[in-house]
Amino acid sequence: MTIVQQARQCALLIVLALVANTAQAIEIVFDYRFDRHGWFSTESEAGLMRRDVLQQAASVFSGLTDRLSAIQPGAGDSWSVSLQHPSWNSWIESATVTDLYVPENSLVVFVGASSFRGSVLGAAGAGSIYAEGSQAFIDTVAGRGQAGALVTSADELATDYGPWGGSIWFNSQFSWYAGLDESGLTAGQPDLFTTATHEIAHLLGFGTSAAWNALLMSTETGWVFTGENAMALYGGPVPMDALGAHWAYGVQGSINGEQVDNLMDPGTQFGHREYFSDLDYAALADIGWQVSAVPEPSTFWMLLLGLVGVFARWHRKQSRSIAKK
Known part of the structure; x- marks a missing residue:
């Protein structure tokens, strides 16, 4: 990393820390009601280990702060x-959740x-939302x-993101590594x-929000x-995959x-653990989230937040059979 890049990164972190001072930490709450195959069952050691890993993944986002209003149906x-x-x-x-x-x-x-035969490891999406009632309630859901x-006209671009949550599917055909210590990973296991x-x-x-698409x-x-923060670190517009x-x-970031x-x-x-760079x-900060700090991976670093407004795409993490360069 050059001196200029280091200066840019330090400036970014200082700005993010100052902005985050007035916001609240975001909590990710996992709901297992649709775990019909018991992959996360509390009655098995494997299920408990997988739940522990999800909590560890959620802790990555513990430095993400904002002010998200409660969604409270009624009246x-x-x-x-x-x-x-x-x-x-x-x-x-599909599955439908009401109120x-x-x-x-x-x-x-x-x-x-x-179980799914293919290279897809997991997928996530926020679904299709319908809300009725007061305008204030509808806006809170959205x-x-x-x-x-909230984008109210065709000429307006989203600059922020306020999600309710979503769903995540994992492909159970693979022999997953569900440990907290990455030293236990083997070459044939997805993490x-x-x-x-x-x-x-x-x-x-x-990759899913209107605020992302606007950039x-x-x-x-x-x-x-x-995004301004991402370009400051990368040195210009950042190349994306075919779907954006x-x-x-080949695009790299840095950690420490x-x-x-x-x-x-x-x-x-397979056999490799990755951490947020x-x-x-920076990209998540560009779509409206606030990051209080970027700690080292070993101390449970942090992330940012977002959601899809109405029709969310599912984005999938693929396995790779070749080593990354």
């Missing part, structure tokens, strides 16, 4: 969300697993009190912590991300001054 205010079932028996299977209470400064994430998340962190980030708006630009060579939902392969592959690229090599954090 004529009602809402529902149709989700991709997190333990689906087919890709088209879910979402506490202030929290996200609710439904999780589950089922934006959680984040004014920049549950890495995939869980990746999918939570999509629920926080990385995408199409060029002759493909999509690039033009992940960093392109060391160049690393970004966790938010499309794939992960400065570039991953």
Whole structure:
């Protein structure tokens, strides 16, 4: 990392820390009601270990702060969300949740697993939302009190994101590593912590939110991300994958001054754990989240937040059969 890049990174962290002082820490609450196959069952050691890994992945986002209004149905205010079932028996299977209470400064994430023949490790999405009642309630469901998340005209671009949560599916056909210590990873195993962190980030708006799409630009060579913080670290528009939902392969960020592959690229090599880089954090700051600090991975670093407004895409973390470069 050059002196100029180091200065940019320090300036970014100082600004983020100052902005975050008035906000509250975000809590991710996992809901297991749709775990029909018992992948996260408390009656098995494997299920308990997987729950522990999810909590570790959630702790990555403990430095993410904002002010999210509670979604509290009642007195004529009602809402529902149709989700991709997190333990689906087919890709088209959905689950509907009605009048879910979402506490202030929290996200609710439904999780589950089922077997699928293919390289997809996991997928996440926030579903299709319907709300009725007072305008204030409808706006809260759509934006959680984040004014920049509410787009009221075709000419207006979202500048923030206020999610309710979402669902995450894991592919149970794989022999997952569900340990907290990465030293136990073997060459043939996908890492549950890495995939869980990746999918939570999509629920926080990385590659999925209107605020993200507002910062995408199409060029002759493909999509690039033009968020101010991300460009300051990278040195210009950041290359994206073909869908504009992940960093392109080969784009690197840094952790503690060391160049690393970004966790938010499309794939992960088996037997390898990835952590959020400065570039991953910066992009989430660009879509409206506040980061109080970027701690070292060994001390449970932090992230940011987001949601999809009405029709959310599912974004999938793939396995990679070749080593990353």
